Amino acid sequence: MREKVVSLFFIILSGIATLSILIIIFIILGNIVLHGVEKISINFLTSSPSHGMTAGGIFPAIFGTFALVILMTIFCIPLGVATAVYLNEYSQQDSKVVYILRLAIQNLAGVPSIVYGLFGLGFFIQFLGRGVDKIFYGGELMFGQPAILWASATLALLTLPTVIVATEEAIRTVPYSLREAAYSLGATRWQVVRFVVLPNAIPGILTGGILAVSRGAGEVAPVMFTGAAYFLPYLPTKLNDQFMELGYHVYVMSTQSPDVEKTLPILYSTVLVLLILTFLLNFTAIILRAKIRRRLRR
Amino acid sequence: MISLFKEKVIEFAIRSSAIVVISSLILIFIFIGKEAIPIFTNYSIRKEANLNKLFIPQKVENKYKYSWQPISEVPKYSILVLFLGTLKCTIIALLFAVPLSVFAAMFTSEFAPSIVREIIKPFIELLAGIPSVVLGFFALMVQATFLQSIFGYAYRLNAVNAGIALGFAVIPIVYTICEDAFSSVPRSFKDASMALGASRWQTAYKIVLPSALPGVFAACVLGFGRAIGETMIVLMSSGNAAIFSLNFTDGVRTLSATIAAELGEVIVGGAHYHVLFFIGAGLFVFTFITNLFGNIYISSLKRKLSGEI
Numbered sequence: 001m002r003e004k005v006v007s008l009f010f011i012i013l014s015g016i017a018t019l020s021i022l023i024i025i026f027i028i029l030g031n032i033v034l035h036g037v038e039k040i041s042i043n044f045l046t047s048s049p050s051h052g053m054t055a056g057g058i059f060p061a062i063f064g065t066f067a068l069v070i071l072m073t074i075f076c077i078p079l080g081v082a083t084a085v086y087l088n089e090y091s092q093q094d095s096k097v098v099y100i101l102r103l104a105i106q107n108l109a110g111v112p113s114i115v116y117g118l119f120g121l122g123f124f125i126q127f128l129g130r131g132v133d134k135i136f137y138g139g140e141l142m143f144g145q146p147a148i149l150w151a152s153a154t155l156a157l158l159t160l161p162t163v164i165v166a167t168e169e170a171i172r173t174v175p176y177s178l179r180e181a182a183y184s185l186g187a188t189r190w191q192v193v194r195f196v197v198l199p200n201a202i203p204g205i206l207t208g209g210i211l212a213v214s215r216g217a218g219e220v221a222p223v224m225f226t227g228a229a230y231f232l233p234y235l236p237t238k239l240n241d242q243f244m245e246l247g248y249h250v251y252v253m254s255t256q257s258p259d260v261e262k263t264l265p266i267l268y269s270t271v272l273v274l275l276i277l278t279f280l281l282n283f284t285a286i287i288l289r290a291k292i293r294r295r296l297r298r
Numbered sequence: 299m300i301s302l303f304k305e306k307v308i309e310f311a312i313r314s315s316a317i318v319v320i321s322s323l324i325l326i327f328i329f330i331g332k333e334a335i336p337i338f339t340n341y342s343i344r345k346e347a348n349l350n351k352l353f354i355p356q357k358v359e360n361k362y363k364y365s366w367q368p369i370s371e372v373p374k375y376s377i378l379v380l381f382l383g384t385l386k387c388t389i390i391a392l393l394f395a396v397p398l399s400v401f402a403a404m405f406t407s408e409f410a411p412s413i414v415r416e417i418i419k420p421f422i423e424l425l426a427g428i429p430s431v432v433l434g435f436f437a438l439m440v441q442a443t444f445l446q447s448i449f450g451y452a453y454r455l456n457a458v459n460a461g462i463a464l465g466f467a468v469i470p471i472v473y474t475i476c477e478d479a480f481s482s483v484p485r486s487f488k489d490a491s492m493a494l495g496a497s498r499w500q501t502a503y504k505i506v507l508p509s510a511l512p513g514v515f516a517a518c519v520l521g522f523g524r525a526i527g528e529t530m531i532v533l534m535s536s537g538n539a540a541i542f543s544l545n546f547t548d549g550v551r552t553l554s555a556t557i558a559a560e561l562g563e564v565i566v567g568g569a570h571y572h573v574l575f576f577i578g579a580g581l582f583v584f585t586f587i588t589n590l591f592g593n594i595y596i597s598s599l600k601r602k603l604s605g606e607i
Contacts, residue, residue, distance in 0.1 A: 007497035007498055010499040010503070011405070011499060014402065014409060015405050017398045018402040018406060020398060021422055022421065022422070024466065025421065025425055032432070078315070079319050082311070082312045083320065085312055086313060103590070106589075108323055110520065110589035112528065112529060112554055112581055112582075112585055113527075113529065114578070117558070117561070122330075123325070126566055127329075157323070157326070161323075188302075189305070189309070190308045221554075224562070225562060250432070251431055254434075255438075267435070274431075286420065
């Protein structure tokens, strides 16, 4: 009898723990959605901030975020997929070097994003950018300053481990018998990769890619020194322009606003837009992943 | 012949992009380290900031104390101040997040019907998708006021506030890894225990938890690594006061937030710049090691449950 009571007690306790996590999530999301919807309108999404960010919209920040993420994707997806293909299909599988590389890549995924920000500032801007300026522009400041190019490169480095690990997992689920069948028909290595491995791994690669993009869209620490700006009167059009970004905009408005009362409604709506953007990406990835799992089970 | 040529070109392209990626990832190690080294080697920088000054209390107005004042007439770089701040926030975060997440993982994997599990699990994982700047915003605008009205402490932004907000970021990591670990314990273990007359809690506590223990360790270690390096949440919700104090309700400043707050105004190549890189290198090495241990625990769990050891 006593055992039953103890058992019930702990089951209820663990239920309460679960419930409190769910309640926390509800409070956070509910608070943001409730206060955020007030200000959201077409006008808010398509106009620029004005009056020291106490009025107006967030169009430049949305545009900047998209531009940043698209550039990042161009850098990280092809390189990440190629690296995963190399590690799985071209390199020697039992070699120690490949094993250590895999381990290092896996662990890099957990290195704090601010460290990538340090690297972006020190290496891309100070070393690479200033070097390019010295050689091609006679020392004139072109690339040796924060810019969307460097911010997206930094983000690409940050998300590369995610893409590589996801692609490798996807590639590994392609059965060996398929590859062997293709080889026995006389296919070359590239033909096997192109016509057997990649088509079967595409959903997994997409999932990893989308998760990486959603992470990139929400990151602030790596871009705050490498290209994000408080406020810009123009949209970024060249690779060495600075840009506004949703996450950084949230940070700036919540810590450096001249008038908190007036900024708060706009701030809430900006947070909501950022949340919707990242959640849409995450949901797409989750649905894709569920589809793959169902297909694998068959 | 042409296809053989194409084959070679493509192989070369794949190989070279892999080399570019791998070498740039290695470059991160090297570069962050290289920028931290002048603290040990460069004479003029050592005069301003060396290991003694970073770790041993310095004399200020006839008193020895730890202080972090990089922008003053005599710059002071006592990293221990920031280290203590990070430690305080991380302790609160783990005390808050780990028990909640482990119990919740136990509930969803052992006690709840599978339909409830299918709903709850993705919902908690949703928390992982919230950008940290959003959690920081929430902690700064809503949670800080709420906590102050409950506990009634003097400063709105302090280690408790930052730690709990950090906890929100740690919960999904610990929960997901624990849940996976508990669920991977073979059904036969549980059936055997139930057949011997153990209650559901006894089975969970004495059979499932010990079998999945490496997974729980991994979850804690990875959660710890996340909490130490997380930047935006603490930058916005900790008050950023570099005070050497053991009181959890004082404002704090963490290592990561210091980099974020000061890197923008620093003189490139100066002592302050190199000290910030030194902090960055420390964070890098530390989180790299915690991740390594986390991954080792996870793979040892897999081996254990598949019966290899």
